Amino acid sequence: MFHPMRRTLSILAVGGLLCAPAALLTGCFGSDKGEDPAAAVSALLAGSTTEDKVDAISPYLDATNDYNRHIVSFDYAITPSLEDMRSGKRMTYIALPLFANLRKNLEEARANPKTAGVYQDIDTEADAVLAILKDLVPLAEKMESYYSSKGYMADDYAAGTQMIAQYLPLYDAFVPAYDKFDAAVTTHFKEIQIARLEDMRKEGRVNAATFLELNMKVRELADMLEQEQIDSAAAEAKIAEINALAPKVPDIPALASYKSSLNRFIGTFRSYVAGKENGNEVVDDFNDFVRSSQNLNLAELDDKKK
Structure with missing residues (x-):
């Protein structure tokens, strides 16, 4: 089953699929420790800061990362189940996405005072998803109970057939609603990255800014995987930008495998564009690249300037 490529890629500077998004911009792709607490308080009192926006989007990132991680990791079971349901096959096993977890995470995000009204489009799309989950979650739970208890042996698949008939239209409504929500979260996250980059430059944190800019460009390259036909010239132009920035990132112990992981991802990406590599390998190498700087x-990066 096709999933938007952004669901399979770890989120730069946040962690994404494998790290806690609560550390947004200060976590898995490099933490941002050592800031002056007094300066941070003054900034908050002065008005809306990048950190305020981080706090507002983090609960939504928690929700999308948790859901996306599961559907990608268990696609080998979820997709065949969906195909069997659509084909009318008599099923003895079912695998469904974690709808209940998604509902719980979205409800918590909507109740979080730090998220309220900051990103109104995300709030709206989250509400649309929750409206569908109101019916989808209890139905999915009944289906899982029915198949795990082998209820089909008692009623000759009657209840299962009825529940599948209810499930498919709900699922088909859920997918585009969730994709709109997921896309809105991704769009605003990219905006936050740009704002954080500008903050670093204003603070004179040259190396940290270079590091973040490099990671953003690597993600832009990875995002090309969503294209049906990747423009090889555009890809090589982006790789040239990446290669121009990479030498400017200091070599420190915490980044011991960072540049080698970057080169490996670029190599795998090129092989994929040439039709010589599987897309899953590109995704794996990208996620390895993300993990290479998680500590x-x-x-x-700018210690020498202090």
């Missing part, structure tokens, strides 16, 4: 403290 970085961004403050280390």
Whole structure:
């Protein structure tokens, strides 16, 4: 089953599929420790900061990352189940997405005072998803109970057939609603990355800014995987931008495998464009690249300037 490529890629500077998004911009792609607490308080009192926006979007990132991680990891079971339902096959096993977890996470996000009204389009799309989950979650739970208890042996698949007939239209309504929500979260996250980059430049944190800019460009390259036909010239132009920035990132212990992971991802990406590599390998190498800097403290990059 096709999933938007953004669901399979770890989120740069946040962690994404494998790291806690609560550390947004300060976590898995380098933490941002060492800031002056007094300065941070002053900034908050002065008005809306990048950190305020981080706080507002983090609960939504938690929700999307948790859901996306599961559907990608268990696609081998979820997709065949969906295909069997559509074909009318008599099923003895079913695998469904974690709808209940998604509902719980979205309800918590909507109740979080830090998210309220900051990104109204995300709030609206989240509400649309929740409206569908209101019916989808209890139905999915009944289906899972029915098949795990082998209820089909008692009623000759009657209840299962009825529930599948109810499930498919709900699922078909859920998918586009969730995709709109997921896309809105991704769009605003990219905006936050740009704002954070500008903050770093204003603060004179040259190396940290270079590191973040490089990661953003690597993600832009990875996003090309969503295209049906990748423009090889555009890809090579983006790789040239990446290669121009990479040498400017300091070599420190926390980034011991960072540049080698970057080169491996670029190589796999090129092989994929040439039709010589599987897309899953590109995704795996990209996620390995993300993990290669998960223990970085961004403050280390500009220590020499202090």
